[in-house]
Amino acid sequence: MEFIAQIQSFTAIAAGLIIGLGAMGACIGIGIMGSKFLESAARQPELVPMLQARMFLLAGLIDAAFIIGLAIAMFFAIANPLLTALPK
Amino acid sequence: MSAESGASGGLTEYIQHHLTHNTSASGIHIDSWVTALVLGLLFCFWFWSMARRATAGVPSKGQAFVEMVVEFVDGQVKDVFHGNRAFIAPLALTIFMWVFFMNAMDLLPLDLIGIGVQTIAGEEAAHHTYWRIVPTADLNTTFAMSTVVFLLTIFYSIKAKGGWGFTKELFTAPFHAHGVGAKAALALPNFALNIVEYLSKPVSLAMRLFGNMYGGELVFMLIAGLAVSWVTFLPGVIFNAAWAIFHILIILLQAFIFMVLTVVYLAMAHEHH
Numbered sequence: 001m002e003f004i005a006q007i008q009s010f011t012a013i014a015a016g017l018i019i020g021l022g023a024m025g026a027c028i029g030i031g032i033m034g035s036k037f038l039e040s041a042a043r044q045p046e047l048v049p050m051l052q053a054r055m056f057l058l059a060g061l062i063d064a065a066f067i068i069g070l071a072i073a074m075f076f077a078i079a080n081p082l083l084t085a086l087p088k
Numbered sequence: 089m090s091a092e093s094g095a096s097g098g099l100t101e102y103i104q105h106h107l108t109h110n111t112s113a114s115g116i117h118i119d120s121w122v123t124a125l126v127l128g129l130l131f132c133f134w135f136w137s138m139a140r141r142a143t144a145g146v147p148s149k150g151q152a153f154v155e156m157v158v159e160f161v162d163g164q165v166k167d168v169f170h171g172n173r174a175f176i177a178p179l180a181l182t183i184f185m186w187v188f189f190m191n192a193m194d195l196l197p198l199d200l201i202g203i204g205v206q207t208i209a210g211e212e213a214a215h216h217t218y219w220r221i222v223p224t225a226d227l228n229t230t231f232a233m234s235t236v237v238f239l240l241t242i243f244y245s246i247k248a249k250g251g252w253g254f255t256k257e258l259f260t261a262p263f264h265a266h267g268v269g270a271k272a273a274l275a276l277p278n279f280a281l282n283i284v285e286y287l288s289k290p291v292s293l294a295m296r297l298f299g300n301m302y303g304g305e306l307v308f309m310l311i312a313g314l315a316v317s318w319v320t321f322l323p324g325v326i327f328n329a330a331w332a333i334f335h336i337l338i339i340l341l342q343a344f345i346f347m348v349l350t351v352v353y354l355a356m357a358h359e360h361h
Contacts, residue, residue: 056341056344057344057345057348059341060296060341060342060344060345061296061345063300064292064295064296064299064300067296067299067300067303068295068296068298068299069299070299070303071298071299071302071303071306072299074303074306075302075306078100078103078104078107078306079100079103079104079107
């Protein structure tokens with residue numbers, strides 16, 4: 001019984017860490033990129049359409065690692081393979 | 089699907105049922121394969137029929153839309169790839185529209201197939217029917233596409249630099265050296281760095297698309313599974329609608345990113361040093 005509780009608790013903590021730290025990195029990255037975009041948009045408004053397209057591309061790239069981590073954390077939270085690997 | 093009101097056993101079983109692939113005897117995911125094939129043929133047939141009926145005069149709405157998409161993709165390719173676009177631009181168009189169609193299957197209601205099977209064949213058959221309707225939420229599909237892109241980059245590299253030039257560059261870039269001793273010393277670090285660079289591209293392409301689509305599907309399942317009583321019906325509808333609206337942006341963005349990164353990798357493989 002303690003093995004199951006231990007695996008479940010560690011999985012829960014790990015899922016929380018993955019999502020939290022990933023979100024922190026992604027949000028800081030988007031914040032920095034967004035602030036640079038606004039700065040350059042104020043400096044050269046005629047470049048805004050081109051910069052906006054690049055900005056969306058970069059936003060997708062920045063979010064990529066976070067969402068991959070999110071998918072892995074949710075997978076472990078919902079259908080934990082470590083739990084099903086316990087011998088019956 | 090029968091409504092289990094909030095009991096966690098029911099929710100886990102619901103989600104696990106919806107995360108199970110329909111596999112054939114040899115382990116192939118039939119649902120991803122068939123859905124991807126049908127959507128690919130749909131895209132090809134739609135664009136081909138629009139191109140066949142294209143007029144130089146006032147275009148119809150369908151033709152205008154197809155022209156808009158083709159011009160958009162061509163503009164993106166032209167910005168990045170400085171060579172013969174005759175193969176790259178249709179490849180980029182196929183990738184963009186096909187990935188967009190496959191991603192858009194995520195917006196269909198989760199229990200659509202289950203309810204359909206239930207009305208036709210009864211609840212017992214619905215409990216044993218597994219069909220994952222989003223092919224890009226399957227790691228096999230995304231890795232298949234990124235592996236093809238990876239092989240294409242190697243092909244274009246060899247075409248631009250020649251077989252011997254390509255192999256030489258694996259060992260002499262990015263650290264250049266003069267003198268045989270220094271070159272031999274730097275060969276292994278160069279090779280290691282090049283292997284990492286070459287392998288990280290398809291892996292990141294595949295994982296980015298898979299992670300976004302799998303996460304989106306999982307959130308849809310969680311909202312559907314958690315808001316399943318009469319009390320939480322209205323909040324459930326509101327949350328579902330909000331997430332679906334956000335997901336429309338994600339779908340388009342991920343298809344666009346896959347296409348642009350494919351073109352950028354092919355352009356980088358095509359240039360001479």
